Structures are given as C-alpha cells and as structure tokens.
Amino acid sequence: GENVEQHPSTLSVQEGDSAVIKCTYSDSASNYFPWYKQELGKRPQLIIDIRSNVGEKKDQRIAVTLNKTAKHFSLHITETQPEDSAVYFCAASRGDSWGKLQFGAGTQVVVTP
Amino acid sequence: DSGVTQTPKHLITATGQRVTLRCSPRSGDLSVYWYQQSLDQGLQFLIQYYNGEERAKGNILERFSAQQFPDLHSELNLSSLELGDSALYFCASSVGTGGETQYFGPGTRLLVL
Numbered sequence: 001g002e003n004v005e006q007h008p009s010t011l012s013v014q015e016g017d018s019a020v021i022k023c024t025y026s027d028s029a030s031n032y033f034p035w036y037k038q039e040l041g042k043r044p045q046l047i048i049d050i051r052s053n054v055g056e057k058k059d060q061r062i063a064v065t066l067n068k069t070a071k072h073f074s075l076h077i078t079e080t081q082p083e084d085s086a087v088y089f090c091a092a093s094r095g096d097s098w099g100k101l102q103f104g105a106g107t108q109v110v111v112t113p
Numbered sequence: 114d115s116g117v118t119q120t121p122k123h124l125i126t127a128t129g130q131r132v133t134l135r136c137s138p139r140s141g142d143l144s145v146y147w148y149q150q151s152l153d154q155g156l157q158f159l160i161q162y163y164n165g166e167e168r169a170k171g172n173i174l175e176r177f178s179a180q181q182f183p184d185l186h187s188e189l190n191l192s193s194l195e196l197g198d199s200a201l202y203f204c205a206s207s208v209g210t211g212g213e214t215q216y217f218g219p220g221t222r223l224l225v226l
Binding site for chain 2: 032034043044045046049051089091093095097098099100101102103104105106
C-alpha cells in the first residue's frame with residue numbers, strides 16, 4: 001500500500017521567514033495530494049491540495065509543488081506569522097480510491113515572533 | 114465550525130467494553146470518513162462510506178465496524194476495547210467519493226482504562 005514520509009518532524013522559524021515541509025510517497029499511482037493544518041486541540045483543516053496533472057499551486061502565502069518523477073511534494077509557507085504555528089500533515093491517495101488518504105506523520109511548525 | 118458533528122465529545126470506558134461513536138456529516142455531503150489519531154500513529158484512515166455503501170477500507174481492526182444510515186449519519190462501533198484503542202476519533206465528510214476537501218468534525222476522545 002501507499003506509504004507517505006514527511007520531514008522534518010519539527011520546524012522552528014522566525015516570524016517573516018519561509019517554512020518548507022517535504023513529503024515523499026511510494027505509490028506511483030497516487031494522484032491527489034492534500035495538506036491539512038491542525039492547531040492544538042482543534043480538528044484538521046484542508047489548506048491546499050494538488051493533483052498530479054499540476055506541478056505547482058499557490059494560494060496567497062501557501063504553495064505546494066509536486067514532482068511526480070521523484071514522487072515527492074512540498075508545502076511552502078512564506079512570510080510566516082505566529083498563527084501559522086500548528087501541525088501540518090501531508091497526504092496522498094490514488095484515483096481508484098481517492099477517499100483513502102494515507103497521511104504523513106506530521107510536522108510541528110513553531111513560528112516565533 | 115465545519116458543519117460536521119460528532120458525539121460524544123469524550124468517552125471513558127473499561128477494557129473489554131463496547132462503545133458507539135456517532136457522526137453527522139455536513140448537509141449535502143454523501144461521504145463519511147473515520148480516522149483514528151493517536152500520539153504514536155498519527156492520523157490513520159479507518160473506513161469510508163459513500164451514500165450508504167462502504168467505499169474504501171484502511172487498517173481497521175476486525176473489532177471495529179461502521180455503517181452509514183439512510184439519513185447519511187454514520188456510527189463507528191468499537192468492541193472488546195483495549196488500552197491501545199485510546200485515541201481521538203475523527204469523522205470527516207465530503208460531497209463526493211473523494212479527491213476533494215474533507216471537512217473534519219471536532220472528534221471524540223476515547224479513553225480506555
């Protein structure tokens with residue numbers, strides 16, 4: 001089955017700097033890659049997603065890039081703010097079972113003022 | 114508020130017991146997903162139902178079962194509970210069969226003593 005590895009497990013950045021989280025996946029048939037943000041004590045919320053027919057997608061300060069050949073995708077957060085502090089999860093699924101998301105282990109991001 | 118509701122919020126029970134967790138999806142959503150979140154296992158996909166039918170299955174234990182009713186609410190039944198079943202159980206819903214935003218409920222925190 002699909003295996004998703006996520007790095008780093010923790011990331012500390014200064015407010016205003018950029019943060020990058022990387023994920024690799026094992027199943028070459030995977031074609032849907034969402035990112036979820038989970039604040040302490042809260043539910044996960046989708047922040048951005050990308051499909052395999054697109055190499056990059058951007059939404060304000062958040063962007064995701066996908067390299068299908070290398071089977072990895074990354075989340076980029078620019079101009080980080082304290083409210084970006086949270087755990088971020090990447091996930092992957094394939095078209096014959098899009099709902100079956102395989103999540104990475106998560107990255108704890110801490111933005112210090 | 115995502116529009117997904119889960120009851121109860123907290124549940125404390127003993128080993129060997131059986132519990133039922135309930136989820137009501139957002140209005141109009143046909144898919145319901147169940148996830149287990151524990152400290153050492155991260156977010157684990159358990160099962161997905163779409164319009165009353167099982168759609169995808171993850172690493173759900175045989176002691177666990179789920180169903181989706183005609184009004185689209187879902188229940189997750191956990192039996193012969195073990196200490197290791199203590200976790201946060203999330204329900205999520207989406208409009209279609211997958212590959213789209215999943216809206217998470219607030220979760221049910223289960224503690225098995």
